[in-house]
């Protein structure tokens with residue numbers, strides 16, 4: 001396959017240059033503070049080479065949103081974020097007509113008494129009266145952007161269809177205006193906390209990546225990268241204890257966000273070694289359910 005340079009829009013060229021293989025991707029992400037494992041780095045690289053959206057799925061707090069931000073930092077690109085929620089619609093995701101501006105225009109034309117309705121209609125459904133929402137903004141951007149479609153599993157399955165055209169063709173059809181084609185082919189990262197299955201149509205358009213809880217070694221690296229002033233020894237202890245808690249089969253296992261909060265607390269308190277008493281005292285930083293706190297306390301103290 002040989003693509004001539006001017007058929008590769010700028011963002012994807014930047015992505016290909018930044019993430020050409022696993023080793024370089026791991027290094028570029030590490031430079032901007034993201035600790036990737038070979039699986040994560042590999043899929044980021046493949047998505048860049050293919051110019052396909054990347055779907056990162058896994059439990060909350062494992063670094064999916066941060067991955068999209070880190071990819072952007074590594075590329076020197078801007079993040080455009082669409083935060084998904086139940087009830088999100090076209091007017092929030094794609095575009096909306098600026099009714100106020102349209103009304104003002106109609107009133108102005110009326111006052112001039114030059115009311116050729118067809119001319120006004122053409123006029124007020126022009127680009128100038130269009131409010132760009134994140135998806136349209138991303139394909140219309142002139143600078144390098146990473147489009148983050150965050151927590152896509154929060155959308156109703158019907159609303160997912162809004163994303164399909166943009167994910168496969170990088171274009172948006174607007175009935176009154178026609179098809180808006182991409183000025184650039186943005187790097188796209190979707191995240192899902194896996195609260196429901198996504199449609200096959202959506203998955204087909206993406207490269208899939210599972211982001212699970214990190215290994216003890218990687219979590220130690222993440223803590224060292226994110227928490228200033230922490231020692232290697234303390235970071236290692238945090239990673240090991242959190243791993244033990246995850247093995248307890250709790251309602252909600254602590255994720256990387258909680259490990260980082262805990263590590264920060266330990267540094268602020270000047271703790272050198274983590275005793276059982278300290279862990280029990282700090283469990284509210286790590287766990288979110290009373291039943292989990294009780295279960296963990298029992299396991300830790302043998303009570």
Ligand SMILES: Nc1ncnc2c1ncn2[C@@H]1O[C@H](COP(=O)(O)OP(=O)(O)O)[C@@H](O)[C@H]1O
Nearest residue numbers: 033034035060061062063064065066222256257
């Ligand atoms: N591999 C990683 N490297 C650096 N920081 C990470 C990593 N994974 C998680 N984090 C940190 O953990 C926290 C939670 O990550 P986030 O991306 O919000 O999780 P998610 O989007 O999966 O719920 C953030 O503070 C993030 O910076």
Ligand SMILES: [Mg+2]
Nearest residue numbers: 064065066191
């Ligand atoms: Mg997130």
